[in-house]
Amino acid sequence: MNLIIVESPTKERTIAKFLNNTTDEEKFIIKSSYGHVRDLPANNLGVDEKNNFRPQYIILPKARKVIAELKKIVKHVKEIYLATDYDREGEAIAWHLVKVLGLDINSVKRITFHEITKPAILYALDHPRKIDLNLVNSQQARRIIDRLVGYKLSPLLWKKITNKLSAGRVQSAALKFIYDREKEIEKFVPEEYWTIECSFYKDGQEKLLNTKLTHINNVKLQKLDIKTQQDAQNIVKEVKDYGIGKVVQIETEEKFKSPPEPYITSTLQQDASWKLKFSPSKTMLIAQSLYEGVDLGDKERVGLITYMRTDSAFVSDYAIEELRKFITEKIGVEYLNDKVRKFKSKVKNAQEAHEAIRPTSVYRTPEEIKQYLSEDQYKLYKLIWERFVATQMKDIKYKNINIAVNVGNKYLFETEFKEILFDGYTKILAEEQKDKNEFLQGVNVDDLLKIKDCIGKQHFTEPPPRYTEASLIKELEKNGIGRPSTYATIVDTLKIRGYVKLKDRKFYITPLGKEVTELLSKYFSEIVDKSYTAKVEELLDKISEGKEDWVRVISLFYNPLIKNLKKAFEEIKSKNEIVKDQKCKLCGGTLVIRTSKYGKFVACSNYPKCKYKVSEYEKRKTETKS
Numbered sequence: 001m002n003l004i005i006v007e008s009p010t011k012e013r014t015i016a017k018f019l020n021n022t023t024d025e026e027k028f029i030i031k032s033s034y035g036h037v038r039d040l041p042a043n044n045l046g047v048d049e050k051n052n053f054r055p056q057y058i059i060l061p062k063a064r065k066v067i068a069e070l071k072k073i074v075k076h077v078k079e080i081y082l083a084t085d086y087d088r089e090g091e092a093i094a095w096h097l098v099k100v101l102g103l104d105i106n107s108v109k110r111i112t113f114h115e116i117t118k119p120a121i122l123y124a125l126d127h128p129r130k131i132d133l134n135l136v137n138s139q140q141a142r143r144i145i146d147r148l149v150g151y152k153l154s155p156l157l158w159k160k161i162t163n164k165l166s167a168g169r170v171q172s173a174a175l176k177f178i179y180d181r182e183k184e185i186e187k188f189v190p191e192e193y194w195t196i197e198c199s200f201y202k203d204g205q206e207k208l209l210n211t212k213l214t215h216i217n218n219v220k221l222q223k224l225d226i227k228t229q230q231d232a233q234n235i236v237k238e239v240k241d242y243g244i245g246k247v248v249q250i251e252t253e254e255k256f257k258s259p260p261e262p263y264i265t266s267t268l269q270q271d272a273s274w275k276l277k278f279s280p281s282k283t284m285l286i287a288q289s290l291y292e293g294v295d296l297g298d299k300e301r302v303g304l305i306t307y308m309r310t311d312s313a314f315v316s317d318y319a320i321e322e323l324r325k326f327i328t329e330k331i332g333v334e335y336l337n338d339k340v341r342k343f344k345s346k347v348k349n350a351q352e353a354h355e356a357i358r359p360t361s362v363y364r365t366p367e368e369i370k371q372y373l374s375e376d377q378y379k380l381y382k383l384i385w386e387r388f389v390a391t392q393m394k395d396i397k398y399k400n401i402n403i404a405v406n407v408g409n410k411y412l413f414e415t416e417f418k419e420i421l422f423d424g425y426t427k428i429l430a431e432e433q434k435d436k437n438e439f440l441q442g443v444n445v446d447d448l449l450k451i452k453d454c455i456g457k458q459h460f461t462e463p464p465p466r467y468t469e470a471s472l473i474k475e476l477e478k479n480g481i482g483r484p485s486t487y488a489t490i491v492d493t494l495k496i497r498g499y500v501k502l503k504d505r506k507f508y509i510t511p512l513g514k515e516v517t518e519l520l521s522k523y524f525s526e527i528v529d530k531s532y533t534a535k536v537e538e539l540l541d542k543i544s545e546g547k548e549d550w551v552r553v554i555s556l557f558y559n560p561l562i563k564n565l566k567k568a569f570e571e572i573k574s575k576n577e578i579v580k581d582q583k584c585k586l587c588g589g590t591l592v593i594r595t596s597k598y599g600k601f602v603a604c605s606n607y608p609k610c611k612y613k614v615s616e617y618e619k620r621k622t623e624t625k626s
Helices: 009-019 061-074 088-101 118-126 133-160 169-187 229-242 265-276 280-292 317-331 366-372 375-390 438-442 469-478 487-496 511-523 530-544 550-571 616-625
Strands: 002-006 028-032 079-082 192-201 209-216 244-257 396-407 411-422 448-460 500-503 506-509 577-583 590-596 599-604 613-615
Touching: 002 009, 002 061, 009 028, 009 118, 009 280, 028 061, 061 088, 079 088, 088 133, 133 169, 133 511, 133 530, 133 550, 169 469, 169 487, 169 506, 169 511, 169 530, 192 229, 192 396, 192 411, 209 396, 229 411, 229 448, 244 411, 265 280, 265 375, 265 469, 265 487, 280 375, 280 487, 317 375, 366 375, 469 487, 487 500, 506 511, 511 550, 530 550
Parallel strands: 002 028, 002 079
Antiparallel strands: 192 209, 192 448, 209 411, 244 396, 244 448, 396 411, 500 506, 577 590, 590 599, 599 613
């Protein structure tokens, strides 16, 4: 009898179905740990700052019953396999299980897989390894650094701003992006500019050639060159007075466009946000359900996609082989790309051992399994499936046509068209409307065209766009901040804390978010600095590769944090008004008036040790009665 421990009951059910037909000698018990079994305590720091930052882990209350059951089972099994997720968090869960169950770390078997399919599980069982302590130490360092930031900075925010605030190494850097964008928008002064559009026609034809003014006297126009309505009107009048234009150039160029890479976590979250209106956390929740397994009627229960927390665009050879076979059989050999496309991730420090997010079998088409999926599961699976199928299909082939019309040997008007010659991967992965223009067939160089109309259009320069959930994740990824497993949590935390609000799917920083960012920027510039935050991520990666010591990395972060914290407590005056002639009813401490996103309230200055508080309204009522 052998035991396999996973971290999710859904995963447990899927793997159990694969292995329930094995012989008695190879029989497996599959059990779930229901996530983490140990963590730092919730009510204190849980890190020994004077003893190499030694963490003081406690068994989570929700895990006690599970651990008790697992302890009984491990006494009677031959081999123990730890099959938690294929990332640092999964490696840490496996290590914590070893500790709480009293297992020998050298004899327990660690197995990993990109997908929950029977071949993948059987292969993993045949190729176990030991727990990777470098990955464990990397996760441990991240957890301790984030705990130090949270526990050291949050009390400062409580004392100087208001209760129940939090600071975080990654969340604060993400908030700074939104803060800086808000400042850019506030400072922005719109500038007026004009464009000139002209429509031409040829005698005997109804089709119009719509163009834009691009050059005056052979000098290319810049965006702000035509500044006023009067300038535009002068040009329009002169063009209309000429009345005709001459075709001086028709440039035709054949071009190709390749399909996008398969999804990684960040690009899936971005596309699901733009195309499906899913929040990042919703996307990850649905992707998790597709990864862990779905019952397909009478068929075998199976994971439909590969692991959804990944920054690698790599695709295994057997998945590519299956996809190319599918394209040949189901779509047409004329759509199969001549060469096998291989993808390397563009994300800094991506883990190439991981795979991109793809269907576990491309033959499970979205339409065929739609009846077994929820509406949201179907939408997300279809998004992943189509993107993956497109990766081995031929490029779009199109003709790019540029036409230039000269008016009065002074004004040059241009237009550009795209004529699709071969639809390629867009047969599966739909893109924008294909652009065709029948009028092109009758136009030649030196043709004289009459002017149907010429108008000036007023414009104003626009401020930089506000971040959306999708574009913020893109910014974090571009700057090497956070990891696939953290993007959705970062975005959710900013909203929950009241630092930002989403309006029309765009982020607006709140007064509270501004205040917190300005305080942190003044005294803890490293915490909100994108380069510094990315540097910490690089050091964490080096720990996972065995190239850096985890205690040293924490020290590099910790020492300046403590120094700046002391300075901040000394220099920043509390914004909270002291309540005169009254003391805390619980501990006798000073009462202060604080402000939260819900309004003002009276609280004890000894928070969080003393949790006494009363609303400002109730306080005023009491004073009036007395």
